[in-house]
Amino acid sequence: MASQVLVAANRGPLSYALAADGTLSARRGGGGLVSGLSTALAEQPGALWICAALSDADREAVRRGVAEPGVRMLPIDPDVYDGAYNGIANSVLWFLHHHLYEIPREPVFDAEFRRRWDAYVTYNEAFAAACAEEAAEGAAVLIQDYHLALAPGMLRELRPDLRIGHFTHTPWASPEFLRMLPDDIRSQLVWGMLGADRLGFHTETWGMNFVSGVDGSGNGTAVAHFARGGNPSSVTHRKDTDGPGPLRETVVDTYPLGVDADELRGLAHRPEVDDKLAALRAEVGDLKTIVRVDRTELSKNILRGLLAYRELLISHPEWRERVVHLASAYPSRQDLTVYREYTESVRELAAAINTEFGTADWQPVLVSVEDDFARSLAAYRLADVALVNPVRDGMNLVAKEIPVVSEAGCVLVLSTGAGAYEELRADALTVNPYDVTATAEALHAALSMPAAERADRTKRLAVAATALPPTQWLTSQLDALRT
Ligand code: G6P
Helix, strand or coil: EEEEEEECCCCCCCEEEECCCEEEEECCCCHHHHHHHHHHHHHHCCCCCEEECHHHHHHHHHHHHCCCCEEEEEECCCCHCCCCHHHHHHHHHHHCCCCCCCCCCCCCCCCCHHHHHHHHHHHHHHHHHHHHHHHEEEEEEEEECCHHHHHHHHHHHHHCCCCEEEEECCCCCHHHCCCCCCCHHHHHHHHHHHCCCCCEECCCHHHHHHHHHHHCCCEEEEEECCCCCCCCEEEEEHHHHCCCCCCCEEEEECCCCCCCHHHHHHHHHHHHHHHHHHHHHHHHCCCEEEEEHHHHHHCCCCHHHHHHHHHHHHHHHHHHCCEEEEEEEEEECCCCCCHHHHHHHHHHHHHHHHHHHCCEEEECCCCCCCCCHHHHHHHHHCCCCCCCCCCCCCCCCCCHHHHHHHCCCCCEEEEEECCHHHHHHHHHHEECCCCCHHHHHHHHHHCCCCCHHHHHHHHHHHHHHHCCHHHHHHHHHHHHHCC
16 A cells, blocks of 8 residues: 655664575664654654665565564665765765765775765665655655655656655754765765755755755756744755756755654663663762763764773873763674774773773773663763763763763763754754863763752753653644645
8 A cells, every 4th residue: 555654764673684594584774864754654644664774684584574563664775875865975975974084095996986876876766766655645755864865856757646755863964065975876865855845954054054054956946045043944856957947945844853852761760771770880989970872983972982081091190099980882884994993992092091090999981882772871860060072973872861861960071063963952062072081071060960950050951951752843844844
């Protein structure tokens, strides 16, 4: 049966594991996007989630026709998938949107890049075709993220009747960064996005970057209309190939994803988390804790966070043997050399700090490289200070989760680079992510903050963090698409 509501995203709500005896089992997919969307989508009857088969086990599940209701996995050819996901989405678009390039060496747009771009086009075509096939007349389709920036335009060509939305969970590159792309590629990217009726971003800054970047992107006329303070911005446009006719409009709006307080508190008080909390308490005793939880992701700025902690121990030696830094940095995108090297650098720097300052009774940094959500929730409950210092981040849900779950109140040290900064800055201690000394001083101020002030700030942070929980985040986008 054709669906009225569709979501298209690289990752699905589940993934498969293939046992040695050939049995397939389904488990919940990873990543922040998945957790938010799964709950929200469950409330939309008959909704369909279209995702890529990510592994051999997923492809095997598709081959055997194993199907979970409400999910369609696309068995994309592994080479095409690698080119699109590792080659373009994670190595080019992620780097552009997060401003991560080390300019003397990168980016390099050569023949190999073109080959990968072709894979990215094929991957986007597969999603557009599947959406076109599954959508009921006039259905709403919500396409997610930089993996699928071309799909809105492709889907518009196939099914002009649909209401198409696209949401970007990352920042959007500033216009100067976007202009690094070869002109024809930038044009495909911008016009792919403009195929949507509505584009969503977590913050006004990221939306503004998109609108500012459409100028001069070839292939047609695109006029930016900026609005600040409440009203959405928009782009009116017409492709040269469409001939004369009215301009189409793409509305650019912000939907700052928040957390569902009841759901998160429920998860944080499961017996499994209580056990992890008891284990952590036994490990850290009555020392103060500085907690961080990230994927080992270049944009999360884990290395400068460790350098700031090191500087704190030098400039405020009174904290030695009185504080522990709990850093969860769980593996991510380990197919890419630069991510493997970064993970190794995090391990090495943490070990160097432990060697430099550790004593027989005190280990200054405890690094966990496991993807252990229960342990992270236990650390959230225990945290005296939360360190969230990305160089650039679409939203950063950890900054929102910790104040909601924290037991005694927790001071949030938050960088200006996080999307969450726009909503949380009033009650966080804010830092420039590159300024290690200022971050060390913010950690000192956070550790020294009186308990009453800390608790008051945490309450206000929790209110801001829960302003737009996932279900409302999704329904407000669907409502806007349908009007
Ligand atoms: C970012 C993206 C998400 C993605 C997550 C994990 O937050 O916006 O779409 O799910 O990173 O990345 P991965 O490459 O592991 O899916």
